[in-house]
Amino acid sequence: MEPFTTFTGIVAPLDRANVDTDAIIPKQFLKSIQRTGFGPNLFDSWRYLDAGEPGQDPSARQPNPDFVLNQPRYAGAGVLLARENFACGSSREHAVWALTDFGIRAVIAPSFADIFYNNSFKNGLLPVRLDADTVERLFRATEASEGYRVTVDLERQRVVEPDGTEHPFEIDPFRRRCLLEGLDDIGLTLQHADDIRAYEARRREEAPWLFAE
Amino acid sequence: MAGRTLYDKIWDQHRVREQGEGAALLYIDRHMVHEVTSPQAFEGLRLAGRRPWRTGSVLATADHNVPTTDRAGGISDALARTQVEALDRNCGEYGIRLFGMSDLRQGIVHVIGPEQGATLPGMTIVCGDSHTATHGAFGSLAFGIGTSEVEHVLATQCVVQYKAKNMLVQVDGRPGPGVTAKDIMLAIIGHIGTAGGTGHTIEFAGEAIRSLSMEGRMTICNMAIEAGARAGLMAVDDTTIDYLRDRPFAPRDETWEQAVAAWHDLHSDADAEFDRVVRLDAAEIEPQVTWGTSPEMVGPIGGHVPDPGAEPDPVKADSIRRALAYQGLEPGTPIREIRPDKIFIGSCTNARIEDLRAAAAVVRGRTLAAGIRLAMVVPGSGLVKQQAEAEGLDEVFKAAGFEWREPGCSMCLAMNSDRLEPGERCASTSNRNFEGRQGQGGRTHLVSPAMAAGAAVTGHFVDVRELSDRRH
Numbered sequence: 001m002e003p004f005t006t007f008t009g010i011v012a013p014l015d016r017a018n019v020d021t022d023a024i025i026p027k028q029f030l031k032s033i034q035r036t037g038f039g040p041n042l043f044d045s046w047r048y049l050d051a052g053e054p055g056q057d058p059s060a061r062q063p064n065p066d067f068v069l070n071q072p073r074y075a076g077a078g079v080l081l082a083r084e085n086f087a088c089g090s091s092r093e094h095a096v097w098a099l100t101d102f103g104i105r106a107v108i109a110p111s112f113a114d115i116f117y118n119n120s121f122k123n124g125l126l127p128v129r130l131d132a133d134t135v136e137r138l139f140r141a142t143e144a145s146e147g148y149r150v151t152v153d154l155e156r157q158r159v160v161e162p163d164g165t166e167h168p169f170e171i172d173p174f175r176r177r178c179l180l181e182g183l184d185d186i187g188l189t190l191q192h193a194d195d196i197r198a199y200e201a202r203r204r205e206e207a208p209w210l211f212a213e
Numbered sequence: 214m215a216g217r218t219l220y221d222k223i224w225d226q227h228r229v230r231e232q233g234e235g236a237a238l239l240y241i242d243r244h245m246v247h248e249v250t251s252p253q254a255f256e257g258l259r260l261a262g263r264r265p266w267r268t269g270s271v272l273a274t275a276d277h278n279v280p281t282t283d284r285a286g287g288i289s290d291a292l293a294r295t296q297v298e299a300l301d302r303n304c305g306e307y308g309i310r311l312f313g314m315s316d317l318r319q320g321i322v323h324v325i326g327p328e329q330g331a332t333l334p335g336m337t338i339v340c341g342d343s344h345t346a347t348h349g350a351f352g353s354l355a356f357g358i359g360t361s362e363v364e365h366v367l368a369t370q371c372v373v374q375y376k377a378k379n380m381l382v383q384v385d386g387r388p389g390p391g392v393t394a395k396d397i398m399l400a401i402i403g404h405i406g407t408a409g410g411t412g413h414t415i416e417f418a419g420e421a422i423r424s425l426s427m428e429g430r431m432t433i434c435n436m437a438i439e440a441g442a443r444a445g446l447m448a449v450d451d452t453t454i455d456y457l458r459d460r461p462f463a464p465r466d467e468t469w470e471q472a473v474a475a476w477h478d479l480h481s482d483a484d485a486e487f488d489r490v491v492r493l494d495a496a497e498i499e500p501q502v503t504w505g506t507s508p509e510m511v512g513p514i515g516g517h518v519p520d521p522g523a524e525p526d527p528v529k530a531d532s533i534r535r536a537l538a539y540q541g542l543e544p545g546t547p548i549r550e551i552r553p554d555k556i557f558i559g560s561c562t563n564a565r566i567e568d569l570r571a572a573a574a575v576v577r578g579r580t581l582a583a584g585i586r587l588a589m590v591v592p593g594s595g596l597v598k599q600q601a602e603a604e605g606l607d608e609v610f611k612a613a614g615f616e617w618r619e620p621g622c623s624m625c626l627a628m629n630s631d632r633l634e635p636g637e638r639c640a641s642t643s644n645r646n647f648e649g650r651q652g653q654g655g656r657t658h659l660v661s662p663a664m665a666a667g668a669a670v671t672g673h674f675v676d677v678r679e680l681s682d683r684r685h
Binding site (some may be wrong): 016028173192207 | 230232233234235236238240242249250252253256261263266267269277278290292293294296299335336341342343356358359360361362364365368369370371375377408411412438441442462463464468469471473475486507523528529531535569582617619626627629645647648649650653
């Protein structure tokens with residue numbers, strides 16, 4: 001996995017609460033058996049005026065000029081600013097893959113749905129929880145100045161505004177370490193294979209019905 | 214020491230080790246797999262040269278992408294076919310048990326697990342699907358995971374987890390006639406919001422929950438995710454045990470007795486402490502209908518579409534405004550005057566035999582109202598379909614003008630050809646009314662099976678309690 005240490009990028013404001021993963025990547029694009037190539041269909045039904053189907057040439061689509069990611073001032077955005085309960089709904093990891101494939105490295109919101117939050121860390125995408133007032137402040141700042149950028153510093157657990165204002169954020173230490181070092185968590189778990197086998201041996205005695213083949 | 218919650222007990226029993234820094238390695242007893250969220254996981258396994266840790270724990274089926282019309286010709290959508298074939302190939306290569314498209318036992322993964330007795334009390338259960346919480350109805354800890362975690366569980370039989378907080382949703386008293394598990398759950402979501410359970414495992418308790426059948430309990434736990442909770446669960450009681458007895462994957466004879474003895478401990482201790490407690494009175498719950506684009510945008514059948522101007526919170530007011538624009542609804546419209554174009558009875562929320570019986574009871578002797586373009590019943594599994602046919606329910610639906618389909622997820626998420634066209638309105642027994650969920654531009658209203666049936670035969674949302682004694 002690609003490590004995440006610190007990232008500075010243009011902020012795109014997505015001013016809606018309860019954005020669901022169906023909106024982030026609609027179901028018709030879930031038929032792929034790959035992990036890549038979802039970026040062109042990120043937020044497909046908001047981002048385009050024509051109906052999206054797998055296999056279309058993105059350059060032949062009709063972009064919706066009102067959608068934030070289509071506005072020139074947010075071109076190349078690497079940080080998505082969002083509202084409460086971001087990425088609720090379906091467990092589809094494709095939502096994370098679509099964001100990262102598009103170029104988003106961090107999402108800032110007051111709260112995230114649990115499954116998405118968890119999926120993000122498996123793919124080098126950093127979800128940053130900041131309180132609603134701070135998020136509101138960032139929305140205003142982003143809309144006020146074109147090319148507004150923030151730095152997301154995972155090492156120091158800070159979001160840094162251009163004027164140097166810093167907003168600390170909380171993150172689980174284990175997740176932070178895995179992301180900073182880009183660790184393969186399956187490899188990490190398999191270092192404890194003996195513990196897993198010992199657990200199984202004990203449970204087979206206690207609860208044999210769990211091991212019926 | 215304070216007592217433990219049911220969640221605490223299952224957690225403690227499955228903790229292989231502390232990973233440090235708040236994370237634990239949790240052992241997984243049952244892994245359910247479907248075609249949409251697994252291909253990249255199997256590919257990852259293959260690329261890393263790893264093998265599944267315990268194939269006997271895995272149960273696979275194809276449900277999201279499969280056609281619900283005649284399957285003799287296979288799947289015509291090439292992408293969907295590729296995905297289903299990938300599942301067949303992956304299961305074949307690793308020796309994983311698969312209920313494929315032609316198997317009578319095929320169906321929606323959250324219907325077939327319990328139906329087969331592959332879902333057992335006290336288990337940890339995962340699936341690459343957010344509605345995995347369904348299985349919590351059996352006193353198991355069940356939650357949805359992403360594809361990277363599917364690969365992790367295949368490779369290690371474990372997930373790395375952070376313990377959630379404990380939340381209790383207690384529904385006291387008994388619901389009135391015509392008020393179903395779906396109505397109770399929609400009312401809970403309306404009360405606590407779609408993020409109300411975020412970071413928590415919800416235990417559902419109280420007389421109203423205990424009085425439900427296993428089908429009803431599954432409907433409630435199924436939608437824990439719509440209340441923000443990754444997992445919802447319920448204590449084990451005789452209803453749970455009676456349901457599981459003699460199911461194909463359930464233990465037998467002495468092992469059954471041993472298991473039942475262990476299952477009797479699967480409840481929260483009387484002195485267990487919850488981080489958050491919410492209480493509802495079942496007697497106050499009416500049949501529910503969602504009007505917006507989030508499951509929390511819900512109200513009683515006797516209510517009206519809300520006015521965003523009356524909402525003080527600007528973010529919420531904006532959400533209501535957007536939802537009404539998308540749904541094509543005016544503030545103040547009585548819910549009863551909303552007229553669906555299509556009816557969908559199905560999904561992992563409401564496609565079990567009891568759901569079909571409830572819908573058929575309303576439909577019996579009636580026909581589809583003139584404005585209904587399509588009404589479909591999609592049983593949750595081949596076995597549910599077979600049972601319904603043995604009871605003659607298919608004839609009731611067909612005589613009324615419904616289409617009787619093959620099992621799958623169908624128009625709950627509209628990955629196959631079952632979908633709404635732009636602007637079409639649907640009374641749906643599924644779980645999500647998000648924009649575009651049932652088809653781009655489609656408008657969804659979530660209801661119980663009886664309420665969907667009521668809308669089908671009258672052409673508008675109607676209080677089914679009035680229909681039960683009025684025939685036309």
